[in-house]
Amino acid sequence: METIAGEWIMKGCRRSDPECLHSPEDLLALVRKVGFLPLFSNGIPGFSVEEHTPPADWWTGSSLDPWDWRQLLAPHPDIAYGKFFDRKAGFVSREWFPCFANYRRDGYDWEGMYEDGRMTSRCKRILDVLDLDENAAGRAMLSGDLRKQATLEKGFEGALTDLQMKTFLVMGSFRRRRNRQGEEYGWHVAEMMTPETKWSYDEVNACDEKPAESWNRITEQVRKHFPGASVPEIRKTLGIR
Numbered sequence: 001m002e003t004i005a006g007e008w009i010m011k012g013c014r015r016s017d018p019e020c021l022h023s024p025e026d027l028l029a030l031v032r033k034v035g036f037l038p039l040f041s042n043g044i045p046g047f048s049v050e051e052h053t054p055p056a057d058w059w060t061g062s063s064l065d066p067w068d069w070r071q072l073l074a075p076h077p078d079i080a081y082g083k084f085f086d087r088k089a090g091f092v093s094r095e096w097f098p099c100f101a102n103y104r105r106d107g108y109d110w111e112g113m114y115e116d117g118r119m120t121s122r123c124k125r126i127l128d129v130l131d132l133d134e135n136a137a138g139r140a141m142l143s144g145d146l147r148k149q150a151t152l153e154k155g156f157e158g159a160l161t162d163l164q165m166k167t168f169l170v171m172g173s174f175r176r177r178r179n180r181q182g183e184e185y186g187w188h189v190a191e192m193m194t195p196e197t198k199w200s201y202d203e204v205n206a207c208d209e210k211p212a213e214s215w216n217r218i219t220e221q222v223r224k225h226f227p228g229a230s231v232p233e234i235r236k237t238l239g240i241r
Contacts, residue, residue, distance in 0.1 A: 010055035011041045021052045024069040031091045038090035043233035071174040082164040101167040102207035103214035122159035125150045135201035140193040
């Protein structure tokens with residue numbers, strides 16, 4: 001997606017394109033194949049859901065709408081959804097998430113990262129609200145409720161994104177709020193949780209290589225599927241600057 005003369009222009013494909021995605025199952029298969037995939041286009045050609053779908057299908061509410069697919073796939077056991085790519089949304093497969101986490105966390109758990117000044121107090125307040133146990137597992141909570149309980153009027157969205165970029169949070173599902181009568185209302189809202197809550201501490205932290213080795217494997221995987229990707233673009237899209 002790019003902005004031209006104040007308008008958003010989607011980069012997509014024709015429905016007849018052999019690489020066109022036609023269903024959430026198609027998208028899940030592509031994420032499993034590549035390992036990770038941003039939702040929107042970036043500096044690496046082809047490396048997005050956007051470029052594998054027709055522009056006219058977005059925000060239509062139809063079964064072909066990729067914006068709705070993300071809601072359907074977020075709770076899937078083989079995939080994680082969140083703001084993992086240059087502070088923008090996308091998917092990481094269950095197979096690749098430990099490698100991603102090992103690189104992004106740079107050998108730290110969240111408490112150690114905070115103690116060394118590499119995590120803000122806002123981020124810590126959010127994680128404290130989730131009542132994490134010794135395995136970093138805790139509750140799932142709608143983002144609006146999480147904001148209230150963390151008492152963060154300013155900087156909440158930025159802290160939430162920081163935690164996703166560091167792989168300490170994922171969007172576990174999307175659901176609507178309920179009123180006192182139990183009736184749903186409003187837009188679907190992301191329910192936040194740690195990846196350890198979605199899966200387990202042992203699985204998320206199973207990668208025993210050095211963070212630099214994880215980065216090399218991530219880079220190689222991108223170049224395997226997108227040979228034209230340059231190191232600066234890979235760093236911008238998948239690194240932490």
